[in-house]
Structure formats: C-alpha cells, structure tokens
Amino acid sequence: MEFALSADDLAFREEVRSFLKERLTPDLREAGARMTSVFIDKPWSIAWQKILHEKGWVAPDWPVEHGGTGWTETQRYIFASECALASAPALAPQGLKMVGPVLMHYGTPEQKAHYLPRLLSGEDFWCQGYSEPGSGSDLASLRMAAVPDGDDYVLNGSKIWTTHAHFANRIFCLVRTSTAGKPQEGITFLLIDMETPGITVRPILSLSGDHDLNEVFFDDVRVPQANRVGRENDGWTVAKYLLEFERGGRASAGLKVGLGRVREQARAEGVLADPAYRRRMLEAEANLSAIEMTEQLILSALTGGKNPGPLSSLLKIQSTEAMQKIDELGIEAAGLYGSVEQTAARQPMSQLPYVGPEHSLTAMPRYFNNRAATIYGGSNEIQRNLIAKIVLGL
Numbered sequence: 247m248e249f250a251l252s253a254d255d256l257a258f259r260e261e262v263r264s265f266l267k268e269r270l271t272p273d274l275r276e277a278g279a280r281m282t283s284v285f286i287d288k289p290w291s292i293a294w295q296k297i298l299h300e301k302g303w304v305a306p307d308w309p310v311e312h313g314g315t316g317w318t319e320t321q322r323y324i325f326a327s328e329c330a331l332a333s334a335p336a337l338a339p340q341g342l343k344m345v346g347p348v349l350m351h352y353g354t355p356e357q358k359a360h361y362l363p364r365l366l367s368g369e370d371f372w373c374q375g376y377s378e379p380g381s382g383s384d385l386a387s388l389r390m391a392a393v394p395d396g397d398d399y400v401l402n403g404s405k406i407w408t409t410h411a412h413f414a415n416r417i418f419c420l421v422r423t424s425t426a427g428k429p430q431e432g433i434t435f436l437l438i439d440m441e442t443p444g445i446t447v448r449p450i451l452s453l454s455g456d457h458d459l460n461e462v463f464f465d466d467v468r469v470p471q472a473n474r475v476g477r478e479n480d481g482w483t484v485a486k487y488l489l490e491f492e493r494g495g496r497a498s499a500g501l502k503v504g505l506g507r508v509r510e511q512a513r514a515e516g517v518l519a520d521p522a523y524r525r526r527m528l529e530a531e532a533n534l535s536a537i538e539m540t541e542q543l544i545l546s547a548l549t550g551g552k553n554p555g556p557l558s559s560l561l562k563i564q565s566t567e568a569m570q571k572i573d574e575l576g577i578e579a580a581g582l583y584g585s586v587e588q589t590a591a592r593q594p595m596s597q598l599p600y601v602g603p604e605h606s607l608t609a610m611p612r613y614f615n616n617r618a619a620t621i622y623g624g625s626n627e628i629q630r631n632l633i634a635k636i637v638l639g640l
Contacts (some may be wrong), residue, residue, distance in 0.1 A: 251320070252501045258317075259324050259344065269297050270541060277594035278333035282608050283615035285458050288371060288413035290335045290594065295368040298337070305342055306364055309458045312350060313366045319542075323499065330503040338410065341365045341372040346490045347513050348435075361437070375405040375419035375438075375462060376485070380477075382407070382621070385420070386429040390464065392421035392436065394471070400424070401444075401467040407622070411447045411460040415440050435481035437473040444468075454611035455589035489624060490557075497565040498538045503631070505530055505572050511605045512579040531619040533568045540564060554634045559629035566619035566626065573613040580609035 251259070277290040298304040306322045308314030317325070346365050349358055364370040381388040390403025401421060411417065417438045424432030438445075444467035450459040476484045509527060512518040518527070542560045578583050583602025591600040592607040600607055620626045634640040 251324075255320055255324060258321050259328065262328045263332075265301065265303075265554045266328060266334065269301070269333055270294075270334055272594050274335055275333045276337040276436075277403050280592055280594055280608055281336065282454055282456060282592075282611040283458065284336060284619070285338070285409055286335045288338070288410065291338050292368045292371065293336050295337050298487055299367055301485060301492050304337070305346070307343070308346065309350070312362055317515055325505070327499040328479060329502040331451065337369065337447065340374050340409070340414075340418075341370065341416075344374065344488050345372055345437075348418075351487060354436075356472075356476065357437070370416045371410070371414050372416045372418060373408050373411045373414035373462075375408060375417045375459075377407045378404060379406050382625075385485070385624075386433070388420055388422060388433065390419070390421050392434060392469070394423070395468070397471055398468045399434075399471060400426070401436075401464040401469060403439075403464055405462045405464075406464070407450070407460045408447075408460045409458050411440070411462050412449060418475075420481050420485055423481075423577075430482040432479050433481040433485070434478050435475045435484040436469055437475060438467070438469050442467050442469065452615060454614040455587065456611065456615065458615075497561070497569075498534055499593045501537065501565065501568055501572065502534055504569075505534065505575075506566075506583050507605070508572055508576045508579055511603075512575065513601075515579050515581060517579050517581075518550075523578065526571070530568065530571050530575065533571070535567060537561065557632055559632045562623060563620075563626045563629050569619055570613075573609075573616050576605075577613050580606040584609040 274290060274294055277286060278615055295304055295626040302313075303325070305313055306315045306317055306325055310316045315321075343364060346362065349361055349365075353361070361370065365372075375390075376385060378388050378389075380391060385638075390405065392399040392401050392402065399421070403421075405411075405417075405419065408417070417440055419436050419438055420433050421436055422432055423434040426432060440447075444465040446463040446465070448461045449457050449462070450461060451457055454461060475481075505527075509518065511522065512527070517523055540557060544557045544561060580602070583606035586601050586606070586609055587610075588600050589611075590596060592611070624632075
C-alpha cells in the first residue's frame, strides 16, 4: 500500500527526517538497529523518550488534551515509518500504549492527573503483571490473591514472563479479589509501586541470551485500594480493553523496513538469486500489504472514537506471523554466521570484534526472541477463536 501524500504531508515528512537527523544520536541509532525483539533495554528507550517528550512527540496516539500530538493518521504513519527507517529505538509499550489508554478510559481524575504526565516524561517505567504459572493465554484462571484489609489490598502470589520488571518502578496487575461466580468476574486491575515491601524480582534468561523476562513474587504486599482502576471484580473488562491496544498498533512500518533490510542482506550474500527464496520474499511483501490494510481499518475505528475490537486480534495474528517469516528469511541470509553466539559483541556501542557480517549478529537472537510473538498478548490460537466467535458467530 502506498499513500498519496499531500503537500502538507510531504512537508511533515521532511520535518520528521530533519528532527531524526539532528536528535537521533549514533548510539541510539545503533541501539535501535541491534534490537532483537519488540523491547529494548530501559537506558536506550528512556533516552529516546526524553528527547521525544521535549519535542512533544512522545505520544502520537494520545488525545491532545492528555499530551498527544494532534497528528492525522497519515502523519502518525509517516512518523512511525521514518523512525523505523532511521533505526530509532522503540519506546517501552507497557506505559504509553497499554496502561496509558486504560487510565484515560477507566482512571479516576486523580489517577489521570498523577500518572499520565509521568508516563509521558518516562518518570514512571511500567511492566505488566498478567501471566502466572499455569495462567497464560487462559488468563481467567489467574490465582494471585488480593484480600481487602482496611484501605488496602494484601497481595500474595506471583507473575511470570514479566518483561522489564527489573527496570520498572511501576507494575499494573490483574489480581483475584473473588472466587465466586465465573472466573472472569472475580478479577481486579491494580497499579502497584515496585518498591513496595514484599515484592521480589527474579530474572528469566531467554535462548537468545537476553534478559527481558522475569518472575515477580508478592508476599503480603499492601496496595492502597485507591490504586484500583475500575470497579472491584471488574478487572476483566479493563484487561480486555488494554489487550486491544497491546494487540493492535502500527506494526507494518517496522516490518516493511525489516523486510527491506533482509532483502539487501540476501542480495549481498547471493541468497536472493535462489528462486525459492525470492518467492518467499514476495509472499512476505504481499502479507505486509494485507497488514497495512488491517491497520488502516483499526486506525479508522480509533479516529471515529471506537475500540479496535476483533480487528486487533486479526492484526496480532497477521503481524506476528509475518515477523516470524521475516526472521526466517533473515536467518537464511545470515547463513552459518547466524548460528555463532556473540551476545557481548552485539550490544550497542560494543567495541568487541565479531565473526561474519554485522547483520548476522542479530539474526538468530531476533529469531529466538520473536518465536514468543505468537504467544504473548494472547496466543494466535486464542485470537483465531475470538474471531470465530465474535465475527463469524461460530
């Protein structure tokens, strides 16, 4: 899909390019280029977030009254595309793209006034406490208990696969406040300070050698009931609203840039001469066109004040499976060099020597990390079930 840009859009694109050329430093570009998942370590994402916040460009999707840019959908797409082309590091999504929209929709005036400015500035760095051992895609089975005690809840239990919990000073959690009725009816959404006594974070190292994930344990953790978002036992409704934003988004710009880079790498390595490889490259390009169309439908719904709804499930399936196909193409382009473990050498601004071409440094770690993309945010099998139920009525 190619956009017919107006004169104003072309001028805006030049403004974005000039800004990126001026403010996106070489170390931030290298950090962005060497990202091996949708997440990047806090020092890099926060450094870029502060630059964007100073410019007023940190939350393009937020309403103007809460600090958004007021851009058109085309301008947002241009900005995302230019950032991807420039290898800008991704901002942490848990705050700006997940809990932020939830607070705007369900938060009290006091919660909005306190948290939203801190989300924009990066003063608060959030992680997400949803999954538990035995409660991943079947999120309604979660067991972490929150028992009312005066003005507080007392929490006991654990969360797992918690991205960047070792960096975060805030976590939003789903907790069980009732065991009566359906499992979904006894869940509550809480905002928690990670410095609260009784919280312990333990690392989970991935196959790629990265430390993004963690276990988080809660032992008699006291959380003020004022930190509840929405009504008690209505957290399932809040969680579903958040997941629509976690699953939806503007993924095609980054995927298109990633595929373009793999194509150039494959050409440089001679792999593109293989007809079978070229065919799979063309199939990936066709998939990206379909993803762009789905994104436009979602953005149209958001512009009209509607929720993404089941379209977010469709986009989650399309974009994560496309990502994995691109990773597979990247592995083939890297060849044998892609199998060499070089964790230290691929870190941003590392001066260590490495084996093979530079693009081979991140090919295998990116492949390993993104295997989880079809699981997190609700597995793609669950998304297909949702589409069958909501859209097809099956």
